[in-house]
Amino acid sequence: MADDGIDCRYCHTSVEVSQRAGLPPTHTCMTCHSQLWTGAGVLEPVRKSLLTGKPIHWQRVAQLPDYVQFDHSIHIDRGVACVECHGRIDRMPLTWRAKPFQMQFCLNCHRDPAPHLRPPELVTRMEPLGWSEERRRAYGERVMRAHRIDPKTLDNCEICHR
Structure with missing residues (x-):
C-alpha cells in the first residue's frame, strides 16, 4: 500500500x-x-x-514532551528529510511512530548531522536517494559549512530544552 x-x-x-x-x-x-x-x-x-463541520480530533503519533522544543521549518530548510524522523510514511496505511523520538535519537543526529541531510527540494521524498555513504556525507558536510552548522553546539541542552 x-x-x-x-x-x-x-x-x-x-x-x-x-x-x-x-x-x-x-x-x-x-x-x-x-x-x-x-x-x-x-x-x-x-x-x-x-x-x-466539526474538526477531526487527531490522534497524535509524533508527540514530544511539552518541555522539548522542536522546529520543523529549520530542519526542513537545512535538508533533514521527513523520512529521517517519521519513517516511510508512504508505506503506512495508518500512520504509526516509526522512530523512538527519545533524546538519544535526536542527539545522534545532532552530533553527526551530515549523513542525514539532503537537498531541500528532496526532503519530502521517502525513498532513499541512492547515494553512496561517502556522497551523502560529503553533501551534508558542504551544507553544514554553508550554514555554519557546528555539531559541537547542537548537543547544547538549550537547543531543545527552553
Missing part, C-alpha cells in the same frame, strides 16, 4: 514555515478520500467531520 506519491506538504502545509507541521483540515483529506477508499471504515471520522 502506498500514498499515491502525495507530497508531505499537501497535508502538512505549515511544515516549511512553522515550528509545527500542522494537521490537515477535513476538506484537505476529502480531496483524495472522496475518490480513494471512499467506503473504508477507518475514514468514518473524516466523513462525519465533513458532514457535521
